[in-house]
Amino acid sequence: MKIIAAEVFVTSPTRNFVTLRITTEDGVTGIGDATLNGRELAVAAYLKEHVAQLLIGKDPHRIEDTWQFLYRSSYWRRGPVTMAAIAAVDMALWDIKGKVAGLPVYQLLGGASRNGLRAYGHASGADIPSLFDSVREHLELGYKSIRIQTAIPGIKAVYGVAAQAQASGERYDYEPAGRGAFPQEEDWDTRAYLRHLPTVFEAVRNEFGPEIPLLHDGHHRMTPIQAAKLGKALEPYDLFWLEDCTPAENQEGLRLVRQHTTTPLAIGEIFNTVYDFQTLIKEQLIDYVRAASTHFGGISPLKKVMDFAAQYQIKSGFHGPTDISPVGFAAQLHVGLAIHNYGIQEYMQHSDKTNTVFEQSMTFTDGYLHPGDKPGLGVEFNEEAANSFPYQQAYLPYNRLVDGTVHDW
Ligand SMILES: O=C(O)C(=O)C[C@H](O)[C@H](O)CO
Structure with missing residues (x-):
């Protein structure tokens, strides 16, 4: 052939x-x-x-x-x-x-190691009541694990916070890339964030109890010592993971974070190869691999990095925002179903229009994902529908500190 x-x-x-x-x-x-x-x-x-x-x-x-x-x-x-x-x-x-x-595809990778893939959803809110509404909405949708992102007093726009209140009945709408010819500028203040975040997790635990696994994304914004401080401060709230606490390029920085906190750590959504994980896996500086099939060279290297990680009891937590298309998403569901060291899968749900271009056979039932049993990846590409939605220029935002310094977004 x-x-x-x-x-x-x-x-x-x-x-x-x-x-x-x-x-x-x-x-x-x-x-x-x-x-x-x-x-x-x-x-x-x-x-x-x-x-x-x-x-x-x-x-x-x-x-x-x-x-x-x-x-x-x-x-x-x-x-x-x-x-x-x-x-x-x-x-x-x-x-x-x-x-x-x-x-x-999962059958070609060794067959299913489990019946379904535990997923986490994104709850967010501009204040505590809207965050609670968002958590409730995700629980009603069946999610059993929830990421918590909130606005920070004094900061205008914060990563991960949806523009619309969930109580409005709208589907979760967070999309960081803004359409237009130039990236949006956002502001950032790490000290305000470090003061505020533990109070949010305390409120969520008081409202929803100790059972539900909670996650948080630091989006690469802290120095190692700041991340260590946050990890320690969040320990009473028993996080499933603290993600991207430091800039991903500084792998050694996670040694310092590790020395100070038992909050589990996840990183790797901007990594491209197994080499980016070499130190982190060998030295057991992380607990979850955040790679995405799409940015990591596909299914073949994703399976390899997870087999390497398995030797150190490190699990998967593949990156799954809506900028991973239904095709990339299906690819990592097949890997997740087949590997032994599966952890959790991020799942944000694509828009209805996206689903007309990519007809998916994966399912989300009672908090668990499954890629389906169609031959191959199980996604059909509708060329005609695709052609009816031409490319539009879009940029991710960037951050500046109060004195004008560009900061990690
Ligand atoms: O889903 C996450 O954890 C992200 O950090 C999403 C990223 O901001 C997004 O993929 C950028 O395109």
Whole structure:
């Protein structure tokens, strides 16, 4: 069997997505996600200009060989653009292999290790009452684990806080990328955040009790000593994890955080390769791997990093915001179902328009996700619907401190 076409689609049903479709001479198609929020066209060009023609004539079954060829033959390695492009090829080839075999991808990865995948949802609020409404809404939707993000007094816009109150009946609407030709500026004050956050978790525990697993995302904003202080301050509230507490580039910084707190740590949504996790896993500086199939080179390396992590009792917590398309999301559900060291899956739910472009067979029942049993990834790409939503320029915001210094967003 040979590959005869590799096409790239950029579509924007409420947000931008980049999708690769590979077709074989027998007419089997496979799809992959190459979405990089705010930099979509760079990956689309990488795929169109540098990768597509290299795939023509190749045997789609040779997934590992194709991955290694794309990674090593470019000489220039890693980085989110390259790795998102390779990820799309990898996913599309697993999709094809599954369709040819008549099996869902998780069966090709070793079969199911569990019945369903525990998910966490995002609750947020501009104040405590609206946060409580949001938590209740998520509990009603079936979520059994909940991420808590709130506004901070004195700060205008904070990462992770939905614009609409959940009590309004609107679906959770948080999308950080703003459409337009320039990124929005936001403000930040770490000391105000460190003072406020423990009071929020205290209120949530008092209202909802000790049982429910609670998570929080620091979004790379603290120094190691600030993160250590926060981890310690949150210990009485028994977090499932504290995510991205420090800038991801400083892996050694997590040693200091670890020395001071037993709050579990998760990191890795902006990592691209297993090498980014080498120190963190070997030294057991984290508890959860936050990689996403789409930004990590696809299904093949995600499975490898989790097998490495398993030796150290480190579990998965794959990145799953809506900028991972339904294709990338399905890819990591298949990995999550197959691996032994599954932890939890972030699940934000895509918009109805997105679901017209990507028809998903995955299910979310009583707090648990399942990729479904259709052959391949289980996602159908509707080209006509995709073409009706043209690309719109969008940027993630950035932060400045009160004195004007640019800060991690
Ligand atoms: O879901 C999370 O934990 C995130 O941090 C989401 C990111 O802000 C988002 O993927 C940026 O595009």
